Amino acid sequence: MASYTSDVLHVSPDGRGTQCRAEAPCSLTTARDQARQKQGDVVVELNGGTYRLTSPFALGPQDSGRSGHAVVYRAAAGQRPVFSGASQVHGFTKVDAAKNIYRATVPKGTESRDLFVDGKRALRARSAANPGGFSATATGFTTADGSYANWTNQSQVEVVNDNAWKQMRCPLASITHNAAGGSDLTVDPGCWNNNHNNVPNPGFPFNGAGLPSLGGISWLENAYQLLGTPGQFYLDGAAGYLYYVPRPGENLAKADVELPTAQQLLDISGTPGHLAPLNDSDWRATYTGSWGYSGGRPTGDLGADVHYTSTDGDSFSYAFTGTGVQVLSELNSDEGTIDVYVDGAKTQTVNASSPERLAQQAIVSVTGLAKGPHTVKLVKTGGQYMLVDGITVIPDVVNTVHDITFSGITFAYTTWNAPTAEGYVDNQAGVLWDPTTRSPIRIPAAVQVHRGQRITFSDDTVRNLGTSGIDLADQTQDSTVYRSTVTDTSGIGVAVGEVDDYYQTQTALMTSGNSVSDNTIQYVGQEFADSVGILVGHSRNTTLSHNDIGYTPYSGVSIGWGWGWASSCDLQAKQGLPQPCAHGTTYTGGNHVVGNHVHSVMGELNDGGPIYTLGGQASQSEFTGNVLGECVNGCNAIYHDEGSSLWYTHDNVVKSIGGSLWLNLWTPTIHDDKIVDNYTDTGNYNNNGTNITFQPSTVVGDQNWPPAALAILAAAGPDTPKSTLVDDDDLRIAYRGSWSFQGGRSFGDLNGNVHYSQQDGASATITFTGTGISFITETNSDEGTIGVTLDGVAKPNVTANTAQRGVQQKVFTVTGLPAGQHTLTVSKVDGTYFLVDGFQITV
Template identity: 30%
Template sequence: MSPRTRTLRSAAAAFLVAAAVALVPLPAAQAAPGAKVLHAAPHGSGTSCTVGHPCSPEGARDAADSGDRIQLADGTYRLNKPLTLDADDSGVTWAAERGAHPVFSGGRALTGWSANADGTWSADVPDGVTPRQLFVDGVRAVRARGEACAASVCDATTTGMSGAEKTGIATWARPTDAEAVIRVRWRNYHCRITGVSGDNLTFAQPCWANSASGTNRTGPAWDSTAVDSTRYSGVAYFENARELLDQPGEFVWDSAARTVTYLPRKGENMRRAHAVTPVTENLLVLDGAHDVRVTGIGFVYAAYQQPSTDEGYAGMQAGLTLTGATGPVDHAGRYYTKPAAALTVRAGRHITVDHAEFTHLGGAGAVLEQGTQDSTLTRSRFTDLSSGGVYVGDTEPVPAPERVGTRNTVSYNTVRRTGVEYTDSVGIWAGYEAATVIDHNSLDDLPYSGISVGWGWNQPEAKQSVLRDNRITGNRITNVMRVAYAQHDGGAIYTQGAQPGTVVSGNYINRSAYGNTERDGNGIYLDEQSSHITVTGNVLTRLGYKWVSNWADYGIDNHATGNWTDTDAPALAGTGSTMADNHTELDRLPAEAIEVAAAAGADGPGRVEQLRPDLARAGTATQSSTDGTATAAYATDGDTSTDTRTLAEPGAWWQVDLGAARHVGQVEVWNNTSMTTTDFDVQLARSADFSDATTTHVTGKALRPTLLDTDTEARYVRIKLTGTGRVALAHVLVHP
């Protein structure tokens, strides 16, 4: 081995027992002729790196030369600091031994649990550790949280918030350990309370200032989604107070006593349980390295420390935050901060990460940034992450040539249940990138958008940037923009900025914002200055609003052709944009569409949820009154973007005559896109006078959709208010 001039890095410490991570078995691979095979193990030390005397990962790294292969034995590698590979570490393969499941962990075990009289258990926390997440036997615990607080009580201003007395916070033992969690449209905020004075709360700085209006740094100049904006509806919940600890699986951190207190779930025994909190950020960092392959390695319990500091989490979009008390004014978000990730690649060249497992993380899974090029992240799994799955690129529209991210590929990965804590995060994000390929990934159960490519909103920078020739192809995106998380204005696939040559094709999108009350749960959302994008051959079903949205007239030259969907959408806005040969308002997917949908995703062929026939479309719709423009038939035209409404009147109704008595198995009621039908009866009858009607009452707002299983014979289906108001509907489907 040639002499190494760099300083040896310290070895990893003790072995941490953790649940094995099930990875796809990899075939044995050999090092190149003349190259070495080095061996590392959780308990390894020294520099011999043989099977009998394995090294630590740091020792193996320092002993390796270009062309060598480092094989990692089974077990958990506890990392007290990141394992860093720089340019000197290029050309090396890091791989699991045959049949092994090596796991890099940033977690710290919490031991010595003692029982409390109220059924909770407590453990001391070592100095230097601030538990933000807790995992008990591999299952994520929840920071103790309370109920929502409406803006009428918790009134947010640029300096703080009211409501300390009515919420009971004024009487809490340690309110300054608690945080307010706020969601405003597409943004998520987490700021810690710093003081209580009467009914007033103050919050950590600069977190609160960066979350409120008036900084002149928080996103686009037109933005109105700060915590003190007119769109603010209240606090989603306060969390991390002992007084809120009332549900099994919740925990609370007491910074004064330096203890974690946990209320066990049924069957959990804290004397035997394995409890872990993430401590170390950035488990593996490739900084300027090239031609490195990382294969078959798991990443668990990596931390994301910023939200627990005074910076907090001032979410801007897609999991990026505004940090610092001061900084350049830039309404295009050039200076936003990405979340900490278990794996980070900076300025990498020809990096390959495959068959990796990212799970139980306090931040994001992987970040490829600062001009990483020609690199691939493939056949890996991301699940149970506090932030987003994958971040590719940066927010600088015209970086120096060596900092341009280009020709990176994210393919055949599974991304599921990410954004668990920071619900504005997305599954896969790419900023100002060129020739990025996001192909055949499976994304499911996400709080906000699935795949997001581009940046810049309506700022001039977004018109002329390095964005171009990106491909979002063959992905399976299901159950995104989940209604329970109240994050709005996104889509299964979301874009920004002019992107000449970008193609969105062959994707299967099912259930985006399905069950929402808002009108902004889109399938493919070409937002703001999205331009020069082709949308073709996609299958989109069960969407909260439009299957394709290009609302801004400065988003130009976009083309949607040959797509299949169960609804319709207005024509694309912007000069030169077109829609042609799309198969819309379907109530059954044809064989060709099913073939495209089944082929999408990482594991194909995959299941395709077939549409149900709609009896209402062939029926005759009427209503108690109309304003002359919103006719009754708009609710049976198969288009969720057109609406009908009655006048405001007692007992207002809308109905459809199916022409003959038919078996009705289910009724879908979709609310209007600008006003909502509230507190109504759904009546099914064989006779026109409804004397034999079967009635189901719906309390509160109609969703998009409200689903009612009926299983009865009926010719007439009526939606009738039980009070005064309007019946306002976008869609009513009657399924046999």
């Protein structure tokens, strides 16, 4: 066997030439091209600085590791390389003294929905929440206020509506004065149809029965006339002007103002790309013989229709260009045998007979053909019927991009402009409907992997994005997101797998073996509020372990898809769903959700929870060791939603959720789950599932957790060192006594949330390693005296009682401690309230 040494190629943002040495670094693309020629391990070492990208850095199968070796893109020691999709904006001048509006020039035609100032997200100019006086019309909304009709650039204005678990957005077509002197807001007709008149509703396996629609206005967005609030901006791309109202303390002459214009930063793509079935009515399909067509079927067929024949010898042919094809049909007791021909030669006989009716089954899978034109032909040879429901073409060879690592890289500053013109047609959890085809799509990600294998992201930072973060898409396998930080995204934090490959029978075309572990994922969905921290579609053997996920507008984790699709027709009937039912199969199963800390979720929308499962599993999956809590709005802490099955849910801790449900199994299509040995501080639950092995949780009062629960609390979350700024929902804090949680506060608390108690003697204890610590709380007239104990020694009391409210106040600070481990306890002595907002550790 050949012996290889590791090659190191050095790059820098201003690199040039071809030497790629430490003293003469080259560009990123030059290093990539040279790495293609190397054998053995290859390291591309990135110097610090900003790599400004107008198109994504692209890697394909030719950039994969060779002969079992890896290609590693990593930060040079002590360096912080940043892949950026933004341009810096300079030259701001004040143009409106009354509203403190500044303006800078940008190239005409610039498009962006996002802006970041000194690393902090600015908001597009928006109205107050839930503006009054609007009512829906046939074409949009009307109001008695005539001033809206005077707004400029009316087609750039958006109406935004939060409704249940969905957020919907539509651009306006116009704003006009009406006869009554008010304003008529006409919504873009295509978006109004998709979000209001005719919301996509194909049913299982693509969506559930609920159809929240855009029926009101949560706020209006993106008009110059809305400017005036510090931290908001407006981009008039046609005129070439960016407007911004600085926050207190921001100096635009010195600030780093980043305007993202790129949608994607890194593209790692194997072949083929996304595979999705075409309907049986596709123009390339040829039906020979006595075929019938049945449309509007309620039985779960693709497109709600099929072609069918009852005559032996009748055939279906499909001409395609590619390397394979899959034909979807129905399995049922009245189906029979089918001969399969490829390019005129018989290759197999399949049998569609089954005692149970199953829709959208891949009864024929042809793979491994030479790339080029081919024809597949199915001939009915037995049974009462042969049905054709859909066709999936595999256009290219299955050639993964593999064995590539990115380590220590920051990915920042992207934008996604499609909603500006097309609106945002939401389904659930950052999965949308394409405005034209009405098929499932996702918010694009800054870092995208398509058909990858053994792709690793470790110790990376993904931040300040107008898109999602990392997407392991198109049946990516055995890949990892590890010990990284994903924060401040407009969309999903990390996505794994697809939602439209439920029918897949080919192992090479399944999402499998991926892991998302030891990451911190926070502040996702900052623009598109239905987004979640981690989304997993259909998958096998996916592991989500020891992540810290928090401060989300909707659920923390959403895993699975399909609703009741994989549940039997009997169970669907018990749920009250129409018969005959939409019922099929999925390859999803063997997934593990272990040791995660998910907290401070449901900040904006409803009907979700810290960890939410959906649809059937084909084999047992495990849900264990998770710590779930601090829901901002009402939630379901462990939410096995419609169709969830074969989950072994045990040894989890649920805390600080108020009167919400620690467990919700709301309907009979949730079945064959085992739920035992969990610990909660509430006894509220809902169990309407079928064949559930259920044990009520051990309910713990006053946060006096037993040893087994304490072990779960100690083990959950990332294993890596944690921040020295400790929020009140951090697992390092042990609360004793009667405590409540309040999130989504607008007073300026750390991360907008606090724990509070009205019980004298209630305490909060933190054990830390460092040389000092500060206790952060709110001061106010209803606060009182606080007792302090450090390393078992009582310290003088402090007070949080002040005439006026103060937020993030350090009422106790100690410094100069011996380096090492210490324990601080703060407790309520008197006053109406005692609040814990956080701690600041000095190392």
